[in-house]
Amino acid sequence: MNDSILLDPTAENAPTQRARLLRPDSLDGKVVGLLDISKPRGNVFLDRIEEQLAALGITVKRYSKPTFTRPAPTALKQQIAAEVDVLVEGLAD
Amino acid sequence: MTTPPPDGLIVVAKADCPTCRLVEPLLAELAAAGPLRVYVQDDSDYADALPDTLYDETLEQSWRLETEFVPTLIRMEQGREVSRTYGWDKSEWRTISGLSGLGEELPAMRPGCGSKTLEPGITERLELAFGDVQLQSREIDVSAEDDAIEACYTRGWSDGLPVVPPTPVRVLRMLKGTTRDPQELVGLMPPDLVPCTVEKVAINAVMAGCKPEYMPVLLAALEAALEDDFGLHGLICTTMFGSPLIMVNGPIAKAIGMNSGNNALGQGNRANATIGRALQLIIRNVGGGRPGEIDRATLGNPGKYSFCFAEAEDSEWLPLAQERGIAAGRSAVTLFPGEGVQGIIDQKSRDPESLARSIAQSLRAVDNVKLAMAGDAVLVVSPEHARIFIEAGWSKQHLRDTLEQLLMAPGEDLLVGAGGIAEGIPARFKDKQVPKFRPGGLLIVRAGGTAGMFSAIIAGWAASGPVGSSPVTREII
Numbered sequence A: 001m002n003d004s005i006l007l008d009p010t011a012e013n014a015p016t017q018r019a020r021l022l023r024p025d026s027l028d029g030k031v032v033g034l035l036d037i038s039k040p041r042g043n044v045f046l047d048r049i050e051e052q053l054a055a056l057g058i059t060v061k062r063y064s065k066p067t068f069t070r071p072a073p074t075a076l077k078q079q080i081a082a083e084v085d086v087l088v089e090g091l092a093d
Numbered sequence B: 001m002t003t004p005p006p007d008g009l010i011v012v013a014k015a016d017c018p019t020c021r022l023v024e025p026l027l028a029e030l031a032a033a034g035p036l037r038v039y040v041q042d043d044s045d046y047a048d049a050l051p052d053t054l055y056d057e058t059l060e061q062s063w064r065l066e067t068e069f070v071p072t073l074i075r076m077e078q079g080r081e082v083s084r085t086y087g088w089d090k091s092e093w094r095t096i097s098g099l100s101g102l103g104e105e106l107p108a109m110r111p112g113c114g115s116k117t118l119e120p121g122i123t124e125r126l127e128l129a130f131g132d133v134q135l136q137s138r139e140i141d142v143s144a145e146d147d148a149i150e151a152c153y154t155r156g157w158s159d160g161l162p163v164v165p166p167t168p169v170r171v172l173r174m175l176k177g178t179t180r181d182p183q184e185l186v187g188l189m190p191p192d193l194v195p196c197t198v199e200k201v202a203i204n205a206v207m208a209g210c211k212p213e214y215m216p217v218l219l220a221a222l223e224a225a226l227e228d229d230f231g232l233h234g235l236i237c238t239t240m241f242g243s244p245l246i247m248v249n250g251p252i253a254k255a256i257g258m259n260s261g262n263n264a265l266g267q268g269n270r271a272n273a274t275i276g277r278a279l280q281l282i283i284r285n286v287g288g289g290r291p292g293e294i295d296r297a298t299l300g301n302p303g304k305y306s307f308c309f310a311e312a313e314d315s316e317w318l319p320l321a322q323e324r325g326i327a328a329g330r331s332a333v334t335l336f337p338g339e340g341v342q343g344i345i346d347q348k349s350r351d352p353e354s355l356a357r358s359i360a361q362s363l364r365a366v367d368n369v370k371l372a373m374a375g376d377a378v379l380v381v382s383p384e385h386a387r388i389f390i391e392a393g394w395s396k397q398h399l400r401d402t403l404e405q406l407l408m409a410p411g412e413d414l415l416v417g418a419g420g421i422a423e424g425i426p427a428r429f430k431d432k433q434v435p436k437f438r439p440g441g442l443l444i445v446r447a448g449g450t451a452g453m454f455s456a457i458i459a460g461w462a463a464s465g466p467v468g469s470s471p472v473t474r475e476i477i
Helices: A040-054 A074-083 B020-031 B060-064 B089-099 B122-130 B148-154 B168-175 B198-208 B212-226 B232-237 B251-255 B269-284 B353-364 B382-393 B396-406
Strands: A005-007 A031-036 A061-066 A086-089 B008-013 B036-040 B053-055 B070-075 B080-086 B139-141 B185-189 B193-196 B244-248 B308-310 B332-338 B341-345 B377-381 B442-446 B452-457 B472-473
Touching: A005 B148, A005 B168, A031 A040, A031 A074, A040 A061, A061 A074, B008 B020, B020 B036, B020 B089, B060 B122, B070 B089, B080 B089, B122 B168, B148 B341, B168 B212, B185 B212, B193 B198, B198 B212, B198 B269, B212 B244, B212 B251, B212 B269, B212 B332, B212 B472, B232 B244, B244 B251, B244 B269, B269 B308, B332 B452, B341 B353, B353 B377, B353 B382, B353 B396, B353 B452, B377 B382, B396 B442, B396 B472
Parallel strands: A031 A061, A031 A086, B008 B036, B036 B053, B244 B308, B377 B442
Antiparallel strands: A005 B139, B008 B070, B070 B080, B185 B193, B244 B332, B332 B472, B341 B452, B377 B452
């Protein structure tokens, strides 16, 4: 059997990397979101970040996913996108 | 589009077939009586004096005419076939040709030979070249590389073991195992949430070593894994041990030769090994769930190569799938977020009460003896242990009820810090009796060889239930 042609078993995602959004030069006047993915003690970490940002006079909004085991619900993602300029997400405990 | 064959007679022949040679002198007579086209499957001078003899080098015409034997004689009228015979059958040839004296000197009958279109590996090539099936996956030319298996490794398609190179012919053959359209969407495959088609399933099934007849089981397993209750996304990404375990019930297990007996949880059976592996390869290749990347397992478990077995169903114990709502006589898969296998050795209990206590104590080890209602568990009861319960009249449900009762524990023993161990359950359980498993969190199946007073625990993900993963059962259609 001729094995020289194989069918791609993958999702065939384009190899080109998506360009990231430019980082803001400053957080002045920006609203920062903090997303708690509902892992234990993630709130402790995010509480401290909130304190530090607040001390700089930056507006902070808090969000949490119902469970870390699933992607954020679409409604939550849309809400975050509408309300903040920058989001900090903790990925693990 | 191809031009339809002309009206009149068609003969498909092969020069190296003695029966084709036997009828060759008659073809001039047929041509004189009306239009005759001859397709010759091998390069030769066969019937080359006739005006409409064509060398069917690609076998396209033979394939389109669904030729199984040579010679085949066909009559076409108004673009449609109205009659056909094969081999040499004097009366059939006379009827179809309308020539009542045809082949007077020949014997009444001679069998023909097989058509070249049916030689091994040829049919699929012809179908790929001329058929309706259009495979959509990107073709990757590995001809510049020494070894197709190594090429698969290089591209990151392997779980660490060699994979069968997914050539178009092999993939087409795999697709014969299902009636579903290759381009049908099975679901969005986590963690990358990309569309997974039946064709992608078949490609990964080829790589895993599946036979086409396993496809219905694999497709049902994938669909069960993609149900929201199963929480596959989190299971793939977790730091914990679990990964999809497939348990099969019903007649399909025997039909495809699955192992539910000796070494049921071990190696050596093609169906068990490759169905579980194919699901893992789909997770890796289609979903993008690769260890060290988004699969963050700290230790993992050997079942992440493959974990699939069938229940050794016993008429006295309700099979798992039936307990979970599937009708008797139907086949089903149950997906469970399984860790590894923990054996329970009890060679001394001879009554169900003792054995149940023994098993209950062992089940406390799931997750941590001080944790409760975290991970589900599958209890695999071997035939010798099951017999003790069955002979005493204990149903599976009775065993489960008894185990749940035996597994109630005083909360104060399990609290954080109790027994000098920091791990444990919150202080609010202090004055409560605490069950080990959440309701519905203990599954029981019967499997294994007939000798050995052992059972086994397959612990689940510590994020069991709505927060993470619940077992999912799905009928195999």
